[in-house]
Amino acid sequence: MFIKKYIQEIWGAVKSLLKGMRRTGYYFTHHKEIITQQYPDNRETLNLPERFKGEVVMPHDENNEHRCTGCQACELACPNGTIKVIFKNELNAEGKKKKAIDKLVYHLELCTMCNLCIEACPSDAIKMAQTFEHSVFDRNELTKILNNPGSKIMDGVE
Amino acid sequence: MEGFGEVLKMYRKTEIINDSKAPPAEGFGEADMIINVGPQHPATHGVLHLVITLNGETIKNVEPHLGYIHRSIEKMCESLSYRQFIYVTSRMDYLSAHINNHACALCVEQGLQVEIPPRAQVIRVLMDELTRIASHELWLGAMAMDLGAFTPFFHAFRERESINDIMEETCGARLTMNYMVPGGVMHDLHPSFQQRVKDFMQLYKSKVHEYDEMLTGNIIFQNRMKNVGVLSAEDAISYGCTGPTARGSGVSCDVRKLYPYEIYNTLEFDEVLETGGDSFSRYMVRVREMQQSIRIIEQLIDNIPEGDFQTKTKAVLKLPKGEFYSRVETARGELGVYIVSEGATTPYRIKFRSPGFSNLSVLNHIAKGSKLGDLVAMMGTLDLVIPDIDR
Amino acid sequence: MGASSLIVLIIAAIAFSGIAILVSKLVLKPTTNKQKGEPYECGIPTQGKTWTQLNVGYYLFALIFLIFDVELVFLFPWAVVAKGMGWIALVEIVIFFFILFMGFLYAHKKGALKWM
Amino acid sequence: MWSFSNIANSIHEWLSNNFNPTWTIIIEMVIAGVAVISLFALLGLVLVIMERKVSAWMQIRLGPNRVGPKGMFQSLADTLKLLVKEGLTPGGADKFLFNLAPFIAMIVAMLLMAPIAFAKDFQLWDLNIGVLFVSAVSSIMVISILMAGWASNNKYSLMGAMRSGAQIVSYELSAGLSILAVVVMTGSLQVSEIIESQRNGWWIFKGHLPMLIAFVTFIIAVTAETNRAPFDLAEAESELTAGFHTEYSGMKFALFFLAEYVNVFIVCAIGATLFLGGWMPFHIGKWEGFNHVMDYIPSSIWFFGKTFFLIFLIMWFRWTFPRLRIDQLLNLEWKYLLPISMINLLIVTAMAILGWHF
Amino acid sequence: MTNEELKIKLAEILPTATIEEAAEIGPGWITVNVEPIEWLAFAQQLRKEEALHFNFLFCLTCIDWKTHLTMVYHLRSTIFHHNIVVKAKLDRDKPAIETVSHIWRTAEFHEREVYEMFGVDFLNHPDLRLLILPDGWEGKNPMRKDFEDPVNMIRL
Incomplete structure (x- = not known):
């Protein structure tokens, strides 16, 4: 009905x-x-997983030594031209000239965090850091030099 | 950065010219008006630009104008090596980035004739299905929001967020993971992966009835969706629709079933088909598909085989001369990757057959004669992701 | 306060909105820009005239509304006395509603209530 | 006992003792105007923060919690933000109508304040056709929306205005018919008499099922009349970006916004007055003790409590349901609400004549 | 229908076409090379023929070989699930081919994309305008190999 x-x-x-x-x-x-996560307040307790791809860094040990041989594998692996390796000639202990990295320039503004450079690195010289707060006022600050000034290559890394 | 100014200049030039030259659609009457929806519109979820001819509230013609986020990924890939180009495809359909990467990896592997280890296969399938659920969750929320129901958006995001956390832990990123590499996956699974996926499934199962309460059973929602944007099976095929859009019209087109890749032929799951062809059917297909994905994950999560997660491939990959085509089922439909190789380290030509592009082309056909409000429901259920369309 | 309250209210409303707009005008300096004056249509220049005729579908509702609204006005005095009048009031209004309802059904059948 | 009417009376006495009658009236008018304006502003602030908190909690969020304790002053900050925004008038707009529309919206919202009884014996104008006044003035609201939509010279605005025109005039009917149900029961259009008739029980309880139906119809109709979701087709942000106020910015937009919220308050106040007994406390039959306790709660608290309960109900609708389509919206009115409320009115009349209520 | 039968059937329809099995693409993919002039008639037959029933054009693209262009059509039947690839060689200076947008509606958008990216002229296309590229772009075809980006910001 x-x-x-x-x-x-x-x-x-x-x-x-x-x-x-x-x-x-x-x-x-x-x-x-x-x-709701109250982001800026919970910064202390915010634990990012160790695999989180924040930016590329080059770890140095206490003697200011890194593991980068300057093989340019990362530079080749990068799809965006984010990494540039600049060389200098250096005298080693026996007085021979040896090529070593002067600067490892990293353009964070071009980086897509694809992790290919870390995969490509044969000597584990670079790794991904867990930082994620990248905002700066000047874009030039995003161009970083990964190796510390005066750093040397670690012994035994070929 | 000197090119930047020129880009701006060019952008300005093209902006002013614009579409005003476009001739009015056929049968443009006195009382008709042309209205632009997008590129800055809440319902287009991105930068889709629709030029709509309206008569009162009735749609007479919908013309999509694309290209606002065109980055020419195909051209870009021609200068990238076979390892590198995969990461770009995450930016196409960013909601199913894993599956895009998977398609590319499959195509390269096909060319290299590489067998990938069973563990990697299982990981890939798990990740694909998780991505599919995450993508559908986002779609559900966004579509509900288009229809004016704000609350389900946040409820859907709660589940999606837990998937993103899983992704973040294993792949290192939440959206554009670049986890698939030719030969397998980039890392092994995180030790807590299994537990977290189980937790997620528990969460999902305890909350899944909410969608029924808030949306599926809701009378207003049903009225908004039923008999809206009806797409017949023939039209779905003719317009090249794939994925849930076509399956809502009863067209069997699940690549996982028809042309199984990885281990999909050993898995038990149903291809979700609805016969209505309207927006509600497309909605139901996606909602049910999430449950099928849960079913697949359930089968695999306790049976991840031990072994390598990656086959060692050469540092520099070279595909033999020839053409390679691989296809996978993304959350939006069939993604085809067509590589033409000249034997060099970079592909000679790559074509991505993106599902969104074909699905969008049907919009004018189904929107004609319906109300302006229906357009939102249609666009919502076609699940358009604009970078996927523009590439 | 009586009817004078209406005047107070109108003045209050005008004063409130006027002051609010005036304050916001005083607070900032307006800048002029050609793009600012354009109508918002998702960032695309609008095509064709906006002030055109719209489809008649909207107006039929207004017409039917008019009939029913007049009916509603008739009902108000009736409602005040209905309880006191007793059954005669109910009978009267049933007849009134019946006629009205016939008209409503007619409009419905003619498709006036269908959105066009 | 402390109450609004006592304060008003004492002010009046003090004024008439110290000034001559003309000045007394003028000062009283000024006080009333200032009071109404402050109520207006306060309502806007309170309702906005309430809406945001309600929506947040329903959406498993925290909501605003930065400005002030628990985000209480968030809406104040919002107002400040809107105050320093430029109020644009688009180039192609009909400038006079464009700027007039928010004023009309405000005047309508303000005028509706007149017959509302905020507390016992506390009312601006207890006119004898109070209910008719409300339903008549509230339909002027549509003019301001049409004016805004038309004058904007924007297609979205025009569509939104047209939609809201069709919508508001349609829902006017069922709102009026459900109001009539109460009028039939009471036999008066005067707000104070309607409240008085509920001394021994609210109409929603006294009137059995038909009154409940009238109440539900009323709530649905006023939700539509105030352009609130799920009937917010006039703004429909996913279809028409912002509907009739697409082109409005700064304070002009804020006035529309404020008018909308005040309208919600007013229709809820009317609903509370008609169906929930206005400022009448809640009494249960012969429970003398309980009734006495209820009487101790000030009448203004009863009124605002009931009103805010109805406002919460309307907010609850908004954050639960999807939006209707324009033709479904009108179908709902013309095929369901209008016939139901018409027949319901007949039943209520029969009930009133037979005396089948308490 | 097996691949062999399919090949025979295709050869029957269009004797002038060269048919080859494209093993590297995957099992069951047959490549048919046709002349652009024959393409429309061939396409109609592919769609109409009961035994073939290629109703699903799932990929349509073009390849620039520097000396010529090749149109590539990937076709599938939703009933028999067999796939073929049809290729047509086009002249690079004045590429033109008949449209198939009335046979497979999806071709309408795909052809517009190919038109703007490669400059291929689709004859009798209902609405051959720029789709992705902004208006006023005419003349340059970005996906061709000799296209130089005027504002190439990063050169690798």
Whole structure:
């Protein structure tokens, strides 16, 4: 019958709407379900996973020595030209001339954090850091030199 | 950076010329008006530009104008090596970045004739399915928001966030992971991966009924979706639709079933098909597909074989001369990667057959004659990701 | 306060909005820019005239509304006395509604309530 | 006992003792104007923060929590932001109408304040056709929206205005019919008499099911009339970016915004007055003790409590439901709400004549 | 239908075409090289023929070989699930081929993309305008090998 169908239709519609309201009402009253992370406040407790790809860094040990041989594998592996290796000639202990890196220039503004340079590095000289707050006021600050001034290559790394 | 000024100049030049030259659509009447939806519009989720001819509230013609985020990825890939070009494809359909990378890796492996270890295969499939769920979650929230229901967006993001955390832990990034490499995957799984995926599945299962309460069963939502944007099976095929868009019209086109890759032929899952062809069917396909993905993950999560996660490949990859085509099922449909190799270290020509491009082309066909409000529902259920369309 | 409150309210509303707009005008210096004056259409220059005729679908509702709104105005005095008048009021209004409802059904059948 | 009416009376006495009658009236008018303006501004601030908190908690978020304790002053900061924004007038717009529209919206919202009884004996103008006044003035609201949409010279605005025109005039009917249900029961259009008639129980309880239906219809209709989701087709941000106020910015936008919220408050106040007994405390039959406790709560708290409960209900709708489409919206009115409320009115009349209520 | 049968069938329809098995693409892929003039008739037959029923054009692209262009059509049947690749060699200076947008509607957008990227003129295309590139770009075809980006910011 028409009237019966009409009323059933309305009842079904109201029921479906009440169901939705029950759900939102549940969340309105259950504050422990809140998932907001208050980002700048929780900076201390924010633990990024060790694999997080934030930026490329070159670890140095306490003697200011790094593991980079200047093989340019990272430079070749990079799809964007993010890494540039600049060489200098250096005299080693026996007085022979030896090529060594002067600067390892890293353009953070071009980097897409694809991890290919780290994969390509044969001597594990570079790795990904967990930093992620990269914003600066001057774009030039994003061009970084990864090796510390006066750093040397570690002994035994070929 | 001296080129930057010129880019700006060029941009300005092209901006002013614009589309005003475009002739009015056929049958443009007195009472009709042309209205631009996008590129800065809340419903286009990106920079899609639709020029809509309206008669009152009724749509007479929809014409997409693309290219606002065209980066010519195909041309870019021609100068990148076979290892490098994979990362760019994450930027195409950024919501299913894993699956894009997977397609490229598959194509390169096909050319190199490399067998990848079973562990890597399982990892890839797991990641693909997680990505698919994450993508559908985002779609669900965004589509609900288009229809004016704001709350499900946040509920959907809660689940998506836990997937992103899993991704972050294993792959090191949340959106553009670049985890697939030719020969396998880049890292091994994180030790806590299994536990976290199980936690996620528990979360998902405890919350999945919310979508029914908030959306699927809701009378307003049903009215908005049912009989809106009806796409027949023939049209879906003719317009080259794939993925949930076509499956909502009853076209069986799941690449995982038809042309199984990796270990999909050993897995038990259903190809989700709905026959309505309207927006509601497309919605249901995606909602049910999430459950199928959960089913796949359930089968695999306790059975990840031990072994290598990567086959060692040469440092410099060279594909033999020839043509290679691989296809995978992304969250939006069939992604084809067509590589033409001249035997060099870089591909000679790459074509990405992106699902969004074909799915978008059907919009004018299904939108004609419906209301302006329906357009939002249609665009929502076509699940357009603009970088995927523009490439 | 009586009817004079309406005057107070109107003046209050005008004063409130006027002061708010005036303060915001005083706070900043307006800058002029050609793009600023353009209508917002998602960043694309608008095509064609905006002030055109719109489809008649909107106006049919207005017409039907007019009929029903007049009916509503009739109902107000009736409603005040209905309880006191007793059954005669109910009978009268049933007849009134019946006629109105016929008109409503007619409009419905003619498709006036279908959105065009 | 401390109450609004006592304060008003004492002020009046003090003024009439110290000034001549003309000055008394003028000063009283100024005080009333200032009071209404402050109420207006306060309502805007409170309702905005309330909306944001309600939406946040429903969406498992925290909501604003930076400005002031628990984000209480967030809306104040928002107002300040809007104040220093430039109020643009687009080049192609009809400048006079464009700038007039927010004023009309404000005047309408303000005028509706007149017959509302905020507390016992505390009312600006207890006119004898109070309810009719409300339903008549509230339909002027549509003019301001149409004006804004038309004058903007923007297609989105025009569409939004047209939609809201069709929508508001349609829902005017069922809102009026559900108000009539109460009027039939009471036999008066005067707000104070309607409240007085609920001394022994609110209409929603006294009137059985038909009154409940009238109440539900009323709430749905006023949600639509105030352009609130799920009926916010006039703004429909995913379809028309911002609908009729796309071109408005700065303070002019803020006025529309404020007018919308005040309208919500007013319709909820009317709803509370008609169906929930206005400032009448909650009484249960013969529980004398309980009733006495209820009487001790000031009448203004009863009124605002009921009103804010209804406002919360409307906010709850907004953050739960998807938006309707324009034709569905009108279908809902013309095929469901209007016939239902018409038949409901007949039933209520029969009930009133038979005396089938408490 | 097996690949052998398919090959025979295709040869029947278009005797002038060269058919080869493209093993490296994957099993079951057949490459058919056609002349641009024959393409439209051939396409209609591929779509209409009951036994072939290639109703799904899932990829349409072009390759610039510096000396000539090649149009590549990837076709599939949703019933038989067999795939073929049809290639047509085009002149590089004045590339033109018949449109297939009325056979497979998806070609409409794909052809517009190829038109702007490679400059291939699709005859009888209903709406051959720029799709992705901004208006006023005419004349330069970015996907051709000799295209120089005027504002190449990073040169690797």
